[in-house]
Amino acid sequence: MIFSFSATPDFDFMTHFAHHLGVAMENNLLRIPEKLGEGYIRKLTFGPDFKVTLHRYTLREDLVIKRNSSGMGNELITIFFYSNEDSLEISFNNDQQVRFSEREDAAIQVTSNDLSSAIRFPAGHSVHYVVIAIKPVYLKALLGLTKQNATLKTITTSGSSFLYFESMTAETKILLKHMAAVNTQDDLSHFYMQIKVQELIYLLFRQLVLRESTAAHYSINSADAERLLHIRNEILYDLSVPPVLSELAQVAAMSETKLKQLFKQTFGDTIYNYYQRARMEEAAFLLKQGKRSVAEVGYELGFSNLSHFSRLFEKCHGLTPKRFSAQAK
Structure with missing residues (x-):
């Protein structure tokens, strides 16, 4: 319908x-x-x-x-x-x-x-x-x-x-x-x-109200909105691989400058920060399921250094992955 x-x-x-x-x-x-x-x-x-x-x-x-x-x-x-x-x-x-x-x-x-x-x-x-x-x-x-x-x-x-x-x-x-x-x-x-x-x-x-106060607003049209959603999906498709701005700009058919500006304006954060937050949300989801160890989750999300993974996770969620996993059980 x-x-x-x-x-x-x-x-x-x-x-x-x-x-x-x-x-x-x-x-x-x-x-x-x-x-x-x-x-x-x-x-x-x-x-x-x-x-x-x-x-x-x-x-x-x-x-x-x-x-x-x-x-x-x-x-x-x-x-x-x-x-x-x-x-x-x-x-x-x-x-x-x-x-x-x-x-x-x-x-x-x-x-x-x-x-x-x-x-x-x-x-x-x-x-x-x-x-x-x-x-x-x-x-x-x-x-x-x-x-x-x-x-x-x-x-x-x-x-x-x-x-x-x-x-x-x-x-x-x-x-x-x-x-x-x-x-x-x-x-x-x-x-x-x-x-x-x-x-x-x-x-x-x-x-x-917490969004950046100095950035100028860029008008957006339906075609731009469509491209931004595709870019967001590209970023979330494989969280073990960091986004490459030049490749995303090519997919969006935008200049790198325009893509960076419109993405931050629309989603409230830079492309890389958005990617990192999504990784930490995915890590929390996987740890809550209790089917993977902290190391397995870290490696699955592309971290070769588990100490780095632990620091980022604690910064985002207030607990280390190990403590978060223990509390979720």
């Missing part, structure tokens, strides 16, 4: 998706018909400039949601929180889709509504995600910041084109679970959810 729409600021996803499925909404709730699966989509409106949809369903067939560029510049910010462990596939330029999440890494996407995208939700998997749609002026007033780094200034300025990814913290995952468990029959549930959605925004922007 394919659902395609243009991301204009006044577009109402729920109304059009309900029409696409041939079902009626009731009290801002769309229940998935039994023939298509089970679950629901719920809409929360906190004013004309601030809306949220909560998606929780399992479908009998793949669903592709295609968002086409509004052609109007950034007059709406979309924040996408994907909170379950199954990987999603996304494309920005109608090319082959690539992984959006990998063990919940980079599971938050912040984008202007002038970028096209297509996300595939696989059949038979429980899908849990939250989408916040908010206008730049409203967000700026909500944050109330007197000083903004380049990232925040770009997001809250009308007309900007941007794409940012952030990893999801444990605090954010817990908050999303609490939101999913709210009794919507409670008279104060709407007020409670408004507070919790603002808390979600706070937790995200607490991360974004």
Whole structure:
């Protein structure tokens, strides 16, 4: 099933998706018909400039949601929180889709509504995600910041084109679970959810505010976004091999300078630091499984010097690999 729409600021996803499925909404709730699966989509409106949809369903067939560029510049910010462990596939330029999440890494996407995208939700998997749609002026007033780094200034300025990814913290995952468990029959549930959605925004922007404040913003288009996701996948494909900038630039069809700038802007870190963090996250995952020794994990991830591996792991996780492995058992 394919659902395609243009991301204009006044577009109402729920109304059009309900029409696409041939079902009626009731009290801002769309229940998935039994023939298509089970679950629901719920809409929360906190004013004309601030809306949220909560998606929780399992479908009998793949669903592709295609968002086409509004052609109007950034007059709406979309924040996408994907909170379950199954990987999603996304494309920005109608090319082959690539992984959006990998063990919940980079599971938050912040984008202007002038970028096209297509996300595939696989059949038979429980899908849990939250989408916040908010206008730049409203967000700026909500944050109330007197000083903004380049990232925040770009997001809250009308007309900007941007794409940012952030990893999801444990605090954010817990908050999303609490939101999913709210009794919507409670008279104060709407007020409670408004507070919790603002808390979600706070937790995200607490991360974004730490990004480099001096770097200039570079406009991004759908083709650039597509290439950056491919580069990210190239980096993560084999964590035992360090990335080579010249080779990645060739794959991306960009200059090395442009690739370095856009990658850091989009993912919040340099290519090499991103690679090293991914190695340490993979090391933690493998050690938690308990099937490999510390040495085996280190060698598998390309470390010939296990002391170096241990120092990097402790810097990232606060424990040596040996102690981390012991605590995970």
